[in-house]
Amino acid sequence: MHILRWLELTAFFLCTPLLLMRLVSDLNTWLMPILGAIGMVCLVLLLVDPTFKRFRLINIVEFRQHFRSSILLFIPSATLLLVVLYSIAPEHAFTLPLQHTQLWLLTLLIYPLVSVVPQEIIFRTFFFHRYKKIIPSKAWRWIASSMCFGLAHVVYANWIAVIxxxxxxxxxxxxxxQTRSTPIVxxxxxxWGSLLFSTGIGMFFLTQ
Structure with a gap:
């Protein structure tokens, strides 16, 4: 059973991004539908698993406290990212909202639904539960999920997106x-995603 689960993890989280990058020529068209389909498969696997605690999908306990913590980290970190962007590529700063305002607004509107929700179901809710038996240490699952999340962005064909x-x-x-909450994450x-697309850093998260 453990061997099969390791094979699943390898195929799902390591091989799939590499195959997508190599085999799918029109990623602009297919990336979001593929991501949505994978997210749906992961959600179904969670819902049919009697050991999965479904409250994680709707848990908003202590929402204000966790949101405050997120903001306190976001503000200085976002400021630092902006300083770095202005230092190395000032010509890309705020290009999307300034030059393509409608596209920017549309991106902010649909991005959470078509991209963020499936990603969080796949890489946090599903990964942390599904591979608990083969990676018993929560810290190691944290590291493994973070590495897989980075590798998944290899489809954008640049190492900045991966890092x-x-x-x-x-x-x-x-x-x-911390929260055991998919909605909070x-x-x-x-x-963070909205910041990237608003400031210009999102140029590294566009398919070639």
Whole structure:
């Protein structure tokens, strides 16, 4: 059983991103539908698993406290990212909202639903539960999920997306362990993703 679960993890989280990058020529069209389909499969597997605690999908206990903690981290970190962006690529700063306002607004509107929600179901809720038996240590599951989250962004064909996503995975995984709440992590992920697309850093998260 453990061997099969390890094979599943390897195929799902390591091989799939690499195969998508190599075999799917039109990622702009197919990436979000594929992500949504995988997220739906993971959600179904969770819901049919009697050992899964479904309250994690709707848990908003101590929401204000956790949201405050997210904001206190977000503000200085976002400021630092902006300083770095202005230092290395000032020409890309705020290009989307300034030059493509309608696209920017549409992105902020649909991004949480089509991207953030499936990602958090897959890489946090599903990963932490599904692989508990083969990775009993929560800390190691945290590390593994963060690495897999970073690797998943190899489809964007640049290492900046992979590295930034790995650090994001560390943050989101930590928040999930703290809160045991998918909605709270979805909110924090949305906050950071919206920042990236608003400031110009999101250029590294576009398919080639």
């Amino acid at each position: 930034l996503s790995m650090f994001a995975g560390i943050l989101f995984g930590y928040r999930y362990m 979805i909110l924090e992920h949305t906050l």
